[in-house]
Amino acid sequence: MDSAQGLHARVLDSLGPAITAGEYPPGSVLRTDELEERFDVSRTVIREVIRVLESMHLVTSRRRVGVTVLAPEEWNVYDPRVIRWRLAGPDRPRQLRSLTVLRSAVEPVAAGLAARLATPEQCAELTEHALGMVATSRGQQLQRYLVHDIAFHRVILRASGNEMFARLGDVVAEVLTGRTHHQVMFTDPDPAAVTLHVRVAEAVRERDAERAEALTREIASGAMAELDVLAP
C-alpha cells in the first residue's frame, strides 16, 4: 500500500504510525540528531520528515527545545495518512467509530445531491456496482464484493458534485477495506444492506433525492450497528 519510494517516505511511515500509536506521548521531545542516528539517514531526510509531520500537526518544532509531539486533539485527523496510521494502530476502534459517524452524516446528504446531479454515466456505474454487489454477495467472494461496495460509495460521493465529499471516497474505502480485512467476516454480507444499495441506485436513477437520502441513512445506521457488535 505504501510504496515508500524515497528514504523520507520510509522514515515517515515508521515515525508517523509510532506517534499516532501513542508510542511517544504528547509532550515527548525528539531531537533531530537522535532520529538521524535511529534511522541512519542524513539530516536532510529527517528535516523533511519533521516538516511533513509538522504539517499534519502531529509535532511542532521549536528551536533550542526540539520536536515536540502534540496532543491528539491537535492532529489533522482528515489527513489520509493519519487516518491510515490510526486505523493500523491501537486507536483503531475509536477511529473506526469516528469515521463511521462521519460517514453517517455525510453520505446521506451526498446521496441526496447525487440524485439531483448524477450524470447518466454515473447512474449507470451506480447500478452496475449495485448489481455487482448482489452478484458477489454469496459464496465467499468478499474480495470482489468489496471492490463493488467501495466503487459504489465512491460514485455517490463523486456524483454529489461536492469536492469535499468526493475526497472522502478514500476514507470510505479505507473503512470498508478495514472491515473486510481486519475483522472476522467469514459470513457473507448482510442481504438487507445489499438490497439497500440496489434501492439507492434506483432512487438516484429516478432522481428521487428524498428516497436516496433516506435509504442511505439506513445503510449508515446499519454500519453503525455493525460497529457496535465488532468494535469495543
Added chain:
Amino acid sequence: MDSAQGLHARVLDSLGPAITAGEYPPGSVLRTDELEERFDVSRTVIREVIRVLESMHLVTSRRRVGVTVLAPEEWNVYDPRVIRWRLAGPDRPRQLRSLTVLRSAVEPVAAGLAARLATPEQCAELTEHALGMVATSRGQQLQRYLVHDIAFHRVILRASGNEMFARLGDVVAEVLTGRTHHQVMFTDPDPAAVTLHVRVAEAVRERDAERAEALTREIASGAMAELDVLAP
C-alpha cells in the same frame, strides 16, 4: 494570521496560494533550482516546502521531470491551509459552497450527538454564547457577534464527542469569519438565525436530540440560502 516565522513557512505561504489560485495550471512543472532563485533561498528550504506541498497532494515530485502541479481533484481539500488559501483566492465562491454543504451535513448530526453527550459545562457555554449572540445582534457589533457565533458552533462540534467533527471547528470559524469580513454585511444578522441558535442551546440543554438536530438543519438551510444570495 500566518506568522511565517521561518523561511520555509514564508515560501510556503507564497507558493501554496499561487498553486491553489491556479497560477500554475495542473501539469505545470516547477524546477527546484528555479524556485531557489525565485525566492532567493537555499535548496534546503525549497525541498522542505516541496515535501509539504507534496503531502497536501498539491504537487508531485518526480526525478528527471521536476515538481508537477496536480489537478484540483487530487488536493487534500481538508487541509486547513488549503482551505484558507482557496478561500483567499479566486476559487473562493466554490470553496464556500463546498464548505457550507459540508457544514449542512455535519452540524445537524453533531448537534444531535451533542444533545446526548454534552457536559453541563458545555451546555452552559452554549447558552452563554447563544445569549451573547442575542445581545450583540443589533447595532453594528458584527465583530463581537462573530466571536459568539464561532464559539457556539465550536462547542456544538466539540460536544458531539467526535474528534473529526471537533476538527471542523476551525473550518466553520474560517467560513463565518469570511462571511463577516469579505462579504458586504452591513446589515445586522438575521434575527431568525439568532433565535434558532438560542433554541438549539435549549434543545441540547434539555437533551432533545431530535429537536437539536432539526433546528440545526434549519440553521444550515439558512446558511445555504444566504450563500445563494452572496456567492456567484
Added chain:
DNA sequence: CGACGCGATTAAGTATGACGTTTTAGTCAC
C-alpha cells in the same frame, strides 16, 4: 532574600558543494 537581566549553551534553521539515482530522450548501429 528575591527579582531581574545578561551571557553562555543548545538544538533547530539555513546555506552550500558533492555525489548518487532514476527517468527520459536521443543517437547509433543493426
Added chain:
DNA sequence: GTGACTAAAACGTCATACTTAATCGCGTCG
C-alpha cells in the same frame, strides 16, 4: 524501422559549516 545503449537532466541524499533563537544558570542589583 526497431532495438539497445548512452548521456544528460532533475530530484534525492549526504556531510559540513555556519546562523539564529530560546532557555538555563549565574551573577548582580534592589
